[in-house]
Amino acid sequence: MSTPENENTPTDADVSEDAPQEAPPEEQLDTSTTEPEDMSQQLRSENADLQDRLLRTQAELENFRRRTQKEAIDAIKYQALPIIRDFLPGVDNLNRAIDAAEQTGDTQTLIDGIKMVAQQFKDALKAHSAELIDPLGDAFDPNLHEALSQVPSADHDPMTVLQVVEPGYRIHDRVIRPAKVIVTSAPPAE
Incomplete structure (x- = not known):
């Protein structure tokens, strides 16, 4: 009985030593x-x-x-483009107020125009997250305020903001410009 493996395997009788087993070219x-x-x-x-x-x-x-x-x-x-766009109407209105005051000679018109422009500028600052630092009556904070001078006062605690010379501004938690203030000091000892 032959197995499939043995069917293709040459036997000794099939192979002669003179003829080498090679595949066709x-x-x-x-x-x-x-x-x-x-x-x-x-x-x-x-x-x-x-x-x-x-x-x-x-x-x-x-x-x-x-x-x-x-x-x-x-x-x-x-x-700065968005900020400039927001400030241009204020500049235009300021120029219009000046022109109107020159033509009419009415200073009240000029004052009203300037107040309107100031409000436009404040609105533009607020639109860009700039907050006003107005510390009148608050305790002096060197992170938010710049003291210009001290005034002796018996009515207020020492280092209280007595007057705001120039308001400050901040964006979120960063100070853009500290408020310039005059603070109180202890009254002189008598």
């Missing part, structure tokens, strides 16, 4: 030369594809860097 060509050549060609193709993708990715990254850098420069360059 066409089969040798197919197995020995074309497979490595195909594999080599496939590897070259994959390599070229990967190099192409690498170059494209590097180019995209460089374009992204340039675009991001340009956007950052533009953001810094034009960061």
Whole structure:
């Protein structure tokens, strides 16, 4: 009884020592030369594809860097644009108030126009999160106030803001300009 493995295996009688067992020449060509050549060609193709993708990715990254850098420069360059747009109507109205006062000679019109413009400027500052620091009557805080002078007072505690010479402003928790104030000091001892 023969097994399938033994059916294709040559026996001693089938193989002679004079005739070496070799595949026909066409089969040798197919197995020995074309497979490595195909594999080599496939590897070259994959390599070229990967190099192409690498170059494209590097180019995209460089374009992204340039675009991001340009956007950052533009953001810094034009960061004041919204604020300027908000202040221009106030400047225009101030000029109109001056023109109207010159034509009519009425100072009350000028005063009313200036008050209107001042309110526009305050509204524009508030729209950009700028808060007024007006510490009249508060205790002196060196983080928010700049003391210009001290005045002796028996009516107030020492280091109380007695007068605001110039109001301060802050955005959120950062002081833009401290309020310039006059503070009290202890009265002189008698």
